[in-house]
Amino acid sequence: MVYSHSLAPTPYTTPQRCLDCTRTVHSLCTNLTEQEIAHIARFSHRTHLPHGSLLIEEGSPAIASFTILSGTVRVFKSLADGRRQIIGFIDAGQFLNGGVRCDEANNDNGTYTFGAETINTVHFCRFQHNNFNPLLKDFPHLGRVLLTSLTAHITKAQEQMLLLGRKTSREKIASFLLHRLTLPLTEKNTTDSSASDSSFPLFLPMSRVDIADYLGLTVETVSRTMSTFRREGIITSSGHHTLRVTNIAALRALANGQKTSAETSQSAFKANV
Amino acid sequence: MVYSHSLAPTPYTTPQRCLDCTRTVHSLCTNLTEQEIAHIARFSHRTHLPHGSLLIEEGSPAIASFTILSGTVRVFKSLADGRRQIIGFIDAGQFLNGGVRCDEANNDNGTYTFGAETINTVHFCRFQHNNFNPLLKDFPHLGRVLLTSLTAHITKAQEQMLLLGRKTSREKIASFLLHRLTLPLTEKNTTDSSASDSSFPLFLPMSRVDIADYLGLTVETVSRTMSTFRREGIITSSGHHTLRVTNIAALRALANGQKTSAETSQSAFKANV
DNA sequence: CGACCCTTTGAGGCAAATCAACTTTGGTGG
DNA sequence: CCACCAAAGTTGATTTGCCTCAAAGGGTCG
Numbered sequence: 264m265v266y267s268h269s270l271a272p273t274p275y276t277t278p279q280r281c282l283d284c285t286r287t288v289h290s291l292c293t294n295l296t297e298q299e300i301a302h303i304a305r306f307s308h309r310t311h312l313p314h315g316s317l318l319i320e321e322g323s324p325a326i327a328s329f330t331i332l333s334g335t336v337r338v339f340k341s342l343a344d345g346r347r348q349i350i351g352f353i354d355a356g357q358f359l360n361g362g363v364r365c366d367e368a369n370n371d372n373g374t375y376t377f378g379a380e381t382i383n384t385v386h387f388c389r390f391q392h393n394n395f396n397p398l399l400k401d402f403p404h405l406g407r408v409l410l411t412s413l414t415a416h417i418t419k420a421q422e423q424m425l426l427l428g429r430k431t432s433r434e435k436i437a438s439f440l441l442h443r444l445t446l447p448l449t450e451k452n453t454t455d456s457s458a459s460d461s462s463f464p465l466f467l468p469m470s471r472v473d474i475a476d477y478l479g480l481t482v483e484t485v486s487r488t489m490s491t492f493r494r495e496g497i498i499t500s501s502g503h504h505t506l507r508v509t510n511i512a513a514l515r516a517l518a519n520g521q522k523t524s525a526e527t528s529q530s531a532f533k534a535n536v
Numbered sequence: 537m538v539y540s541h542s543l544a545p546t547p548y549t550t551p552q553r554c555l556d557c558t559r560t561v562h563s564l565c566t567n568l569t570e571q572e573i574a575h576i577a578r579f580s581h582r583t584h585l586p587h588g589s590l591l592i593e594e595g596s597p598a599i600a601s602f603t604i605l606s607g608t609v610r611v612f613k614s615l616a617d618g619r620r621q622i623i624g625f626i627d628a629g630q631f632l633n634g635g636v637r638c639d640e641a642n643n644d645n646g647t648y649t650f651g652a653e654t655i656n657t658v659h660f661c662r663f664q665h666n667n668f669n670p671l672l673k674d675f676p677h678l679g680r681v682l683l684t685s686l687t688a689h690i691t692k693a694q695e696q697m698l699l700l701g702r703k704t705s706r707e708k709i710a711s712f713l714l715h716r717l718t719l720p721l722t723e724k725n726t727t728d729s730s731a732s733d734s735s736f737p738l739f740l741p742m743s744r745v746d747i748a749d750y751l752g753l754t755v756e757t758v759s760r761t762m763s764t765f766r767r768e769g770i771i772t773s774s775g776h777h778t779l780r781v782t783n784i785a786a787l788r789a790l791a792n793g794q795k796t797s798a799e800t801s802q803s804a805f806k807a808n809v
Numbered sequence: 810c811g812a813c814c815c816t817t818t819g820a821g822g823c824a825a826a827t828c829a830a831c832t833t834t835g836g837t838g839g
Numbered sequence: 840c841c842a843c844c845a846a847a848g849t850t851g852a853t854t855t856g857c858c859t860c861a862a863a864g865g866g867t868c869g
Contacts, residue, residue, distance in 0.1 A: 479701030484825060
């Protein structure tokens, strides 16, 4: 499934359409001035891909970056024997940095150090680097917006390192659910945010394998842990991708590595068997 | 061990001294113009701390960033019960970003999301954020230099996530040794870079506990794995912090997750016992 | 020169991986 | 609309790589 095959005709997005977009999608562009948008609009273009499409091929020349307008992308790195680590999920409104360059001397953009694939239908806006990079010099404000975005990414990456290196499977899943819950509400989540007190709906677009590869676990462990949470009354679910967090306090305690009442009650549960 | 107690008198560095520094220490400043240096010099200052000093306290207000001039700093995050994950080691020439802000609206610099401690005597240059941030607007070039630095950090962080989530202990140690070997040569490494063919000297300033907390392992596993490498002839060592890589090909293969001849010979070794 | 800390080595245990069915889901075509 | 089928998810049994607990060397610095 190669990216270009399914590209719809790609008309250049008009400035006007870009401005419209910034009103409906909260993204990097939202923070830009009209003048900046007008310039970017001249060489960005908007398109979409079905689920399971290759957006970025690990190791190929890094020529573009993307803003995700709807849907979710998985970003990953692989080892020689096929082991995969998902670096992150890029959701609607987020920026997928394919390696924007800012050192003027260097024209070589290098290669992508990671792969990216769609996990559902994804609408996105594509920025060619050779057009984008010069703008950073003309519009310093754009650079600062990007800088803020990168700083946030680094903070998130550091939290993920703590998770991968030092958390148990229970703590990993708890952290993951909490993180997905605190995302800017997506279409799916907003449909039913009439949360009864202390119960929160959560839509997980990715598969269990993806969750496992994101948390450094196996599918089986992910599945078992979520079943345990269900048994403990921390979550309930209706369908594989739709669930509801019923005890967010327990998740918070777990995510921070504290002993939880849920764990106590789990011991109690075991004792009863 | 609080940072301020051991601070020597802190005279503002004169522009001239800063310019001298850029010639001897390869750092962020190396890429700045003389004009930029002159401005930064007015509120940066240079000092040093002994080993084991707290440079940044996790959770305290984020007021400064640092350039490390010599020595090594460990950056880490902790869980409630004391489990620790080392996010990275900052060596001479590297920038320790304490959270530089670039969104003009926000005057709140937040709090440090990580801690930082010296693992040996560290000379460094300190930049107060409230002075530094405005410069980003006056000197866009500075922002681009920073952007390049952040991008490199993100790439490194992503590699570390692959390591933490998907590599075995052998692969983790191999990757770590390789990474330390490819660092810009430090004082210690250069002293004996008269490497006999395919043998490379390597100085590891940090303790085994630090290595363990960096790789998501325990001290015992780090020690055992390095002993195995020694037995397999991949490394030799003289003292805990000084070793020599004698089979870099084996390390490279391991780090990429490939079966190695060393592993084969390990099986052979076991068979002989 | 001795005390302390760091490192190494050994023995045993456990959390998560692996291997192996079985069940549910969702998409497709008759 | 239902039957079918492949893909995804769950559950169980067993194995294993790394952790935990324990104790014996080595280095270093007062």
